[in-house]
Amino acid sequence: MKIILLVAKATNQVIGKDNQLVWKLSADLKRFKNLTTGHHLLMGRKTFESLGRPLPNRTHLIITRNPDFVAPEGHFAFHSVEDAIIYCTKHQLDKVFVIGGGEIYKETLPLCDTLEITEVEASPEGDTVFPVLDPQIWKEKEREEFAADENNEYPYAFVTYEKR
Ligand SMILES: NC(=O)c1ccc[n+]([C@@H]2O[C@H](COP(=O)([O-])OP(=O)(O)OC[C@H]3O[C@@H](n4cnc5c(N)ncnc54)[C@H](OP(=O)(O)O)[C@@H]3O)[C@@H](O)[C@H]2O)c1
Known part of the structure; x- marks a missing residue:
């Protein structure tokens, strides 16, 4: 099973403030939907609360x-990341997406195979950060860059990293 981490992070590593995102990037939300629809999403309880309701057509695995x-109903709570991963393996999933937030990214990063990172060219204030990647461990495989526009507040890049 592949463990894929999905995150949008700023140049200063910020990913959120007051349990919210800190930018408006429609392209990122669209990509998130395209990648995750039909799959299982592993997340911390705070990120789950920030969604407001389960995202349609995805199974939520919530760590608390x-x-x-x-x-x-139809979604599941676990008391450790490990228990959630065991659930995924038992159910023979081919992939699971780790979707945050800060605590869960930190705990799962060593377990992940692929990182799909939206690198947002901004340095907003925030209270939650994504860990700095170790280039000895993570290798950039693909990068697509985009300018800001009326639907995307800052320039951004979709970057795929694979474990070396
Ligand atoms: N930019 C992005 O791509 C992105 C994506 C997702 C989230 N975010 C942002 O990230 C922020 C939320 O992140 P966060 O770090 O505050 O919270 P989080 O990682 O979403 O959730 C933390 C909670 O997960 C549970 N937890 C964590 N480790 C655990 C463990 N080992 N065993 C059992 N339970 C565990 C605890 O829940 P209990 O307190 O219930 O025990 C803990 O309070 C928000 O601002 C959100 O908008 C950004």
Whole structure:
């Protein structure tokens, strides 16, 4: 099974503030939808809350330490990243997408095979960051760059990294 991490991060590594995203990038949301529809998404409880409701046509695997947390019907809660990965393996998934947030990225990065990173050319204020990648471990495979426009607040690039 492939573990694929998806993130949009700023030049200063910021990924969020007050449990929200800190930019308007329609192209990133569209790409997120295209890549993840029909798949399982692994996320921290705070990221799940920030979505407001489960995203359509995707199974949400929510990580929480709260024993009383109840996942919505058709979605699942786990008390560790490891338990969620075991679930995915048992269900013979070919891939699972790790979709954040900061805590979960930090914990899962060593387990991931591929990183799909939207690199946002901005340095906004924030309270949550993505770890700096170690170039000894991660190799850039593909990069597509785009200018800002009326639907995308900052210049951005879709970059794929693979583990060396
Ligand atoms: N830019 C992006 O691509 C992107 C993507 C996703 C999220 N974000 C942003 O990231 C921020 C949220 O990130 P965050 O770091 O605050 O929270 P998070 O990683 O989404 O969730 C943290 C929560 O996950 C649970 N958790 C973490 N590690 C665990 C473990 N080992 N075992 C069991 N439960 C564990 C805990 O839930 P309990 O407290 O319930 O125990 C913890 O409070 C928001 O600002 C959001 O907008 C950005």
